[in-house]
Amino acid sequence: MRQMLALLLFTGLCVLSQPGNAASASAPGLPHFERRGEATQLIVDGKPFLILGGEVKNSSTSNLDHFSRKWPLLVRDNLNTVLVPVAWETIEPVEGRFDFSNVDGLIKGARDHDLRLVFLWFGTWKNTFSSYVPAWVKRDQQRFPRMQTADGRGTERISTLSAAARDADARAFAQLMRHLKAVDGARQTVLMVQVENEVGVIPESRDHAPDAEAAFAQPVPAELMAYLAAHRATLNPQLRAAWEAAGGRSTGSWTEVFGEGSMTDSLFMSWSYARYIDHVAAAGKAEYALPMFTNAALIRPNYEPGQYNSGGPLPFAIDLWKAGAPALDFLAPDIYFDDYAHWASEYRRPDNVLFVPEARGGATGAANALYTFGALKGFGFSPFGIDERGVQLAGDPSVGLGTGGDGDPVIGALYGQLEQIAPLVLQKQAEGKIATVIMEGSAQRSGRGRIGDYMVNMVRASGPDGNVDPASRVAAMFLQTGPDEFIVVGAGDMQIAFTTDRPGPPIVGIESIDEQILKDGAMVAGRRLNGDENGQGQSLRLSSSDAAEAKVYRVRLYRYR
Template sequence: MRFRLRVLPAILILLGLNAKTLRSQETLPHLEKRGEATQLIVDGQPFIMLSGELHNSSSSSLAYMEPSWPKLAAMSLNTVVTPISWELVEPTEGHYDFALIDGLLAQARQHHQRVVFLWLASWKNGESSYPPVWVKREAHRFPRAMRNGNPINTLSTLSPATLDADARAFTAVMQHLKEVDSKDHTVIMMQVENEVGILGDTRDHSAAANQAFNSTVPAELITYLKTHKDTLDPELRDLWVANGQKTSGTWAQVFGNTSRADEIFMAWNYARYVQTVAAKGKAAYPLPMYVNAWLAGENSTPGDYPSGGPQPRVIDIWKAAGSAIDIYAPDLYQPNFTWWSNRYHRPDNPLFIPETVGGAAGAANVFYAIGEHGALGFSPFAIDDFDEANKDLANSYSVLTPLLPIILEQQPKANVHGFLLDQTHPSVEFPINGYIAHVSLDQIFGYHSEKGFGLIAATGPDEFIGAGKGFRVSFTSRSSNPRVGIASIDEGKFESGKWIPGRRLNGDENDQGNYWRFDPRQIRTEKATVYQFE
């Protein structure tokens, strides 16, 4: 009996610790499907990253970063996206230095910022400038990809030694983050490598790569193609079908002897490598992880952009190679923001924009990405320039910040929509909370809208919040009757979650009750109520 009495408190303590550990794991940042939306959950609550990515080298110095943090916070950012590099983490093999990571975390916490770390390791922008010098020197141990019989500044994906070294270092980073950040959750996501792929050629032509290319396509890839045939990206499915929908053969036999087969081959090999690095890191500390893509330009061919990176047409190849990567994300500098957003936002892939333009374009695009695609975050590059162009972005972020709770609440119900309007696409319509919203460019007081942007969210049975500029809205019923009128429009703002109305807008400001209008001269937040009548 005495033994039992002595042991019981110890058991209870252990149970308490285990429960605490389980609660900590449950509240780790993670992705969660909620209704119609996939949301990033941070500290148990959905979270949208209004973020920006720093210049490549800014965060390599704590002293350099020190004056930047208050400026970033003043731009209404809630998250900073910044590199950490293999060369600084493991300057000599097997010896890790986490002082820079710890310093960045301390600075971010001081200024109430979340962080997304970019693991710049084997590849960055298709080349290998970020591995430690001990990796760069030992080319026989860590071989390079080959072009025209010569090694290039790109590590080969087919080297087990390189994969093992990269994965060990990344795992050490994730283990350290678990030790120093599992309570604070300052780091909410990790990018693994950066814009991977072969530049200047369609594929690696090393001896190992040639042998693999002329070997049989792995059975697990063929199985994935067969199992997911109906949901494959149309470009990939059409290519496979056009080549006979073969279920065995070499890469050229299954996908055709073209640059497309080379790209698919490289996508498989980069994906196997990156998925392995991510999986080992997640085993230490399971944060959400993503890879980013340098997008193909119009009429470009593999090698003009990094061949093998997660372009939309090869995302399924990446998925067949593993499941450790949660998000395939576009670095979206190309024109036609809406087209690319639609290509990356799939039922099995939430949209995240880790790099893009800022300025006036970014200030508009963020409304569309978050409103229409439920983007997990939006992150213009070179956010630490603090130039005049970023004032537009900062203004959009300041308008969106108090709206985030409403947006996050309505996303699972599909009651949020965003839009980008111009002379080519001057109008859009969508269902929202039992109505059809008709949105178009507007002209008011002599100011003609060449462009307009914004988002609308439902906040009640007949009530809507809108934000943006340069557009007008009317509503119709989803059935032929009854008709819909505008009951009231108020401009205003949120303070501590409470709506503070300003002017009641009527007359010219709502076209005599016919339209909910947003002035093209500046971003406004407005609330509208509607009514139905026969």
């Protein structure tokens, strides 16, 4: 039964306790964030909630009959939360006339299958373009002007400076949130809302319409300069470097403050998008104050803004978004590229909780999910295209989605493990007794990390076929349950040894490794692994088959001379 797990999952574990600096217990309210010990966690129905999510493809939910066949697949893959689009054109096909039948159908389907939802508001923009706006918006370019290229050509995206478009979007979004409160305020099937999707400008780095050119030449808004001055010490290093390289001015045009180049163009667009989206989000929150966020399409390696979405909440622009869109609770990265650990870490900041709404699935996604929950104490992870056949984007092998069939059995197996130990994961996040070691790419020959008094030393191991994949992405998450005891969850084939640099006997041995089979929210003891199975007391081996077998490991260490 989902999310109804015993708090005593392991022999010898204490009952889940509330961290010392957590908010005091209160009656369940709206989903919200609370700082609990060393983690900021999503609170749902009065308790911390770990989102084991998946995002469906863009058009999947446009027809309820089509999508009705997908619900069992999502249940099979052990999701507890599904990210689904809600398009402006769907709910307001005629200006001022609203149709929420699609929204209501999605909520009913989720309830029927014991799932939660995150709504993705495809309003003015989706993946830079204004392709999900109603026809009455698309056709009226006088009322809803477009962004322009440098040579004066229009583009398929509405201007960030259009007050008419902003206000129309805000009215529609407010109506959606008002309806959600009416039909779901008590049940809270919908946990959060993403406002717009992967905004930005391509193929140029900013809007060149006459009003945008005028705004770009004007002084940087005083409220933004005041924010930057007040937060100088904690600004993104790239942003601060650009500002200070241009003289660290307190006033001036965009190029005078941040210098020449595409990064300044992107900062200008970031502020424009942030102010627009803040207006939309604030209108929605005034009706129903669910947590809200927007997402970033990351720049590919060695790309310049404009080659990819310029103006989104990229790492160097997060501070502008924090200043310009206070109605958003957090900003989220969509991560399809390698170097996942770097990209995800950019969004774990004291002023930003970590949620990954779009990512690769399969074995790569499983390792990334463990890194999100363990190393970065994130509250949610969500592979894209969870409901459809795996694909690759534009023939790029670095952006594989899914695993080649409907759904994602690899993610499903991992989620099957995590849903049963979610209370322990959340507890250890709060206590700061959780870590994940990840290996990414063929250049990384070994992985190393720390948990408690011990160093974790990881290498890839041969898989079920007897071969070692030098480019595989593998990860192991460690949950410390005692001074020398850990629950270990793996993704991939790897071998792990332990060392220490702390005072005391210098050599680390393995006292015992016990298989733990997860079943119905409890742990069933499996084999004790010794001798050949633990390298004669020297190593722990994890296999890519462990998740499918619902298997984790309890490891006890000791030290000697």
